[in-house]
Amino acid sequence: MNPRQQFAATASALVREDPSVALVYAEISGQFLGEVERDHPDRVVNVGIREQLLVNVGAGMALAGLRPIVHTFSSFLVERAFEQVKLGFGHQGVGGVLVGVGGSFDVAAGGRTHQAPGDMALLDTLPGISLHAPSTSAEVDAALRAAIASDGLDYLRVVAQTNEVSYPHRPGRFHVVRRVPGAPVVLAVGPALDAVLAATADRPATVLYANTIRPFDPAGLRAVVDVPEVVLVEPWTAGTSAHAVAEALREVPHRLLALGVDRRHELRRYGRPEEHVAAHGLDAAGLRASIAGFLAAGSLRAIS
Secondary structure, X not given: OOHHHHHHHHHHHHHHHOOOEEEEEOOOOHHHHHHHHHHOOOOEEEOOOOHHHXXXXXXXXXXXXXXXXXXXXXXXXXXXXHHHHHHHHHHOXXXXXXXXXXXXXXXXXXXXXXXXXXXXXXXXXOOOOEEEOXXXXXXXXXXXXXXXXOOXXXXXXXXXXXXXXXXXXXXXXXXXXXXXXXXXXXXEEHHHHHHHHHHOOOOOOEEEEEOEEEOOOHHHHHOOOOOXXXXXXXXXXXXXXXXXXXXXXXXXXXXXXXXXXXXXXXXXXXXXXXXXXXXXXXXXXXXXXXXXXXXXXXXXXXXX
C-alpha cells in the first residue's frame, strides 16, 4: 500500500472508529474514499473542485466540535486556499488535520499548477502549526492517528517518494540515524533521508532524521553538533527550516548549508518526479557534490 492509499485507509478507519472525526475532500482521492462516504454521509463530504470551500467547510466542522481531516493536492489545499486556512483555522483558534498530497513534484506531469514546493514555508508562517513529513506508509498511519488524537492544527505532507526504513512518530524529537563524533551534522527531513544516507556513505557524518519538522528539536540538534558544519536537507523550498536551525544554534558558532528546492530556479518542463529532484540537486549525486563543496570550502578557510 503506497502512502496515499495508506492515508485513505487510515482516514476511513478513523471516521468509523470515532464519531467526532470528519473528513472533507475535494474530489482528490475519491477513488479510495467512496465506501466510507456512503457509510457516513453526515461526516464525509466531497465538496467538488472548490478548494476555498473545502477549507471553510473543514473549519466549520471544527467550530461545531468535530475533528476534521481536510484533504486535496497540496498546491490547492495550501497555496490556493491559504487565506481560508489562515482565517478559518488559525484566526478562529480551532484545530484540524490538513492532508496534502502531491508534494513538490509527485504530479510533475500535471505541470506547475500541481506542484507545491512552497507549502511548508507558507504554512510555517502560522503560529503553533505542526508540520509532518511522513516518509513511509507506516509513518503516514502513525502521524495521522497522532494528529487526530491531538487538538491543534496539523499538516501532513503525504508524498510518493519514500524511505526504506520507518521511524516512530516523535514530534519535537529528531532520530539519530548515524552518530559520528567530531563529524559534520546532516539533518534529513522527510523523504530526503535515503538520498542523504547514500550521499554520505563514504564520508563521516552524523545524520539526523525528522518526520515531523514542527515542532523543531533544538536540544536534539545541539546535542550532536561537535564541529561548526551543519547541512539541512528538505524536499521542499530550500531554507524553510534555516531559521529554526539558526535559533537552535544561536549560541553555537556554525556554518549552515540549506539544501532543498531552489527558489530561484523554477523548472518549466513537465518531466518525471525524479528528474525534478535531480535538477534541484536533491538526489544522492547532487547532495554528495553540494556537501563535499561546502565542507571543502570550510577547510580552505580554516587553513587560510
